[in-house]
Amino acid sequence: MSLNARIGRIESLLERAEPPAVELAQALLDLYGEGLTRIMAAADDDLAARLADDDVVAHLLLLHDLHPIDVRTRVEDELRGTGAEVVSVDGDLVRVRLDDDGGRCSADAARRAVRDAAPEVERIEIVQPLPKVGTGRWTT
Structure with a gap:
């Protein structure tokens, strides 16, 4: 089982x-x-x-709240190489940013990775990717 x-x-x-x-x-x-x-x-x-x-x-x-590796480290290790990154960990909330290249890691895959690495996390937010320099997305 x-x-x-x-x-x-x-x-x-x-x-x-x-x-x-x-x-x-x-x-x-x-x-x-x-x-x-x-x-x-x-x-x-x-x-x-x-x-x-x-x-x-x-x-x-x-x-029993005894895990020797903190939530941020466990989640970062799980997300390494996926194109997603931990933005912040605040209590039971983890914020994750996906890369802006359209795709190595979907929002659902990022949520699964966070749950796998840190099942005690109750809330997962996917935040908008940062615009890339030179993309012309921001103009003044």
């Missing part, structure tokens, strides 16, 4: 669960979060990066 399928199954079960079961799940989540906090505190940079490279571990680190 894929990671997304597992997450969906857990969310579905929690929606139907009785309050004591939800409380149990939260207590387990808190306990595992404390364990992961201690692991990440003891990990050197190399180990932390290797842990973050594993999709399942990375998801758990994100869930």
